[in-house]
Amino acid sequence: MVGVLCDCLLLYPRRCTHGHLLQEEAVVVVNSLAEVGIDHLLEAFNDAFSDYDVPMQMDKTQLVRHMHTNGCSLDDSVGLFDEERLVGFLLVARRTTTAYDGGTGIRVAYRGQGLAHLLIDEAIKHTAKRGCTSFVLEVLDTNERAKKLYEKHGFATIRTLACHRRERPTPLREGTLKLEQQSELCLGRGECQPSWQYSEQSLKAGSYTGFAIVCNRETVGTLCLDTKRGMIAQIFIEPNQRRRGYAKEALLAAQALCESDHLSFYNVDTACLDLQGFLAAVGFHCVLTQSEMHRSLTPQARA
Template identity: 30%
Template sequence: MEFKTLTHTTIDELLTVFNLSFSDYIVPFHLTKEMLISKMAAEKLDMDLSVGAFENGQLIGFILQAEKTENGEKVIYNGGTGVVPEGRGKGLVRKMYDFIIPVLKERNASVLLLEVIEGNQKAIRAYENLGFKIMRRLLCFNGIIHPEEEQASICIRELEDFQCEKFRSFWDIEPSWQGSAYVLDPVPEGFVTLGAYPGENLAGYVIYNPSAKKVHQIAVDPEHRRQGIGTQLFNAVRKRNEGQPVSLNNVDEISVSTSQFLSEKVGLTNWLSQFEMKKAI
C-alpha cells in the first residue's frame, strides 16, 4: 500500500473511485465528471493537499482537502473522504491522515475541519478516535420554494461582487466551509448574487448556484427583518429556478429563527443534519 498526494491523479480516476466509495453511503449519490469538477472548484479543493491510498498503483481511497487562513490560523478542510468497499477495514483513513498531517504541518496548518452526517455513527466514532471533536450541528434543507406575491416596495437587483463587510454585518451565524467568504469571495463563475432594496440601501442578499440549484448564503439586515425581504429573495430564486427544488446546506442549529423561516415561510424541509468536527494538529 502506498500513500501520496493526488497531484498526479486524473479527474477520471478520482471520479471512478469517488462514485464507487459513495455507492453504498448512508446517503448514496453519484457524480458526473462535470459535477466533480464543479465541486472541486466551488469548494477550492486542491489535489496537491489531498491524499490517496494506492494498492498496486490503483487508487482505492482518498481525502479531498482545501486550505484557508482565518483569524491567524491555517485551516484544512476535508471536502470528502472515500474508500472503495473492498479497501475497507484496513484503517486507510487513519493511515492517509498519518501521511498527510506532517505535510500539512510543514505548511503551518493548525486545524483540520470536516462535516459528517449525524446518523453516520461509524464515521463519527472513527473521526473521534482520530482526535476530532464535534463543534456544532448543521441543518440541511431542500424542497420547492413556496411562491410569494411580489412586493413592489422591494426591488431585487443582481449584484456584481461579494460585498464582504456589508454581507458579514447581516450574519447571525458563521457559514460553514461551502458558504464561507473564503469560498464565495470572489463569487464563483456561474453563481448569481441578488440584493434586496426596500429603499436606496441594501437590506438583504442571496447567493445562488443555478447549475447545482443550491443557495449558498442568504442574510437580511437585522433592522429590516420580518418585512418580507427574505421571502422576496427566495421568490426571485424560485423564478430563476423555474419552480424546481433547491437546497440550502449547513445552517447552524443555534439560529432557530433561520430554521423556522426556511421551513415555515419558504417551504423547505430539514431532511438531513451534519456535525462539524475539528481537530488541532
C-alpha cells in the same frame, strides 16, 4: 506512481478483514494525488460513494467544481494505491492555517482493512508540516461509523449543521420586491458563522451569484444563490429592515430564477435559532444534519 507526500512513499501490507495478507508482495502505497488524473479520481470517488447515505455520484465537471469551490489541492490531498490503482483518497484544502477535508472515501472492495486510518494519519502529518494549526470537516450524523473514526484521530464535534429543502411554491405571486444581480459578489455580514463550503472564499470560487434585495429602490438585503441547482448560500436582511416579510418575498423571487423545482439551504448552524425558525415558517424542512468536527494540529518543521 510518482509524487511525494511528507517527503516519502509509505508502504503498508494490504490485509483482508481476517488480518491475513492477501498476497505476500501486495502493498498499499500512501502517496500524494499530485499526478493522479481527474478521470482516475472520479472513478474512485464514485465507487467510494456508491452506497453513501446521500447520493454523491458526480460527473467530471461536478467533481472539478467541488474541488475548485472548496479549494482542494491534489498536491495536498492523500491517496491509497494498490500498485497504480487509486483505491482510497482524502481531498485536502488549505486556507491560511486551516486544513479542510473535502471528501474521504475507500473503494467498496478495500473496506474493513483499516485503510481510512492511514489516510487520516498522513493527511494530519502532511498539513501540520505545511503550517496548519487546525483541521475541519463535516460528517453526516447518520454515519456513526465515520464519526467514531474521526473521534479516534482527535476530532471533536463543534456544532451541528442542518440541511433544509423546500419544494417549489405554487403559484408564484408578483411582489414589490426585486432581486438585482450584483456585478461582483458582495455578501452581508450576518450573525451565523458559515461553514467552509459556504464561506465567502468558497462562494466566490463557485457557481454562486449575488443579488441585492431591493424594495422601492432601496437595498434592504442580499441573497447569494446558485440558480442552476437552487442552492441558497446566504440570505441577509439589514437589521433595521427585518420583520417586514422581505426575506420570505426574496425566496419567492429566488425560486422564479432557479432551474430546479426546489430550493435548498444547507449547513445552517442549528444554534442560529432565528434562521432555523424562519426556514420552518416558510415551508422548508430539514432533510439531514451534519456534525462539523475540528482537530487542533501542531505545526511541524519540514525535514
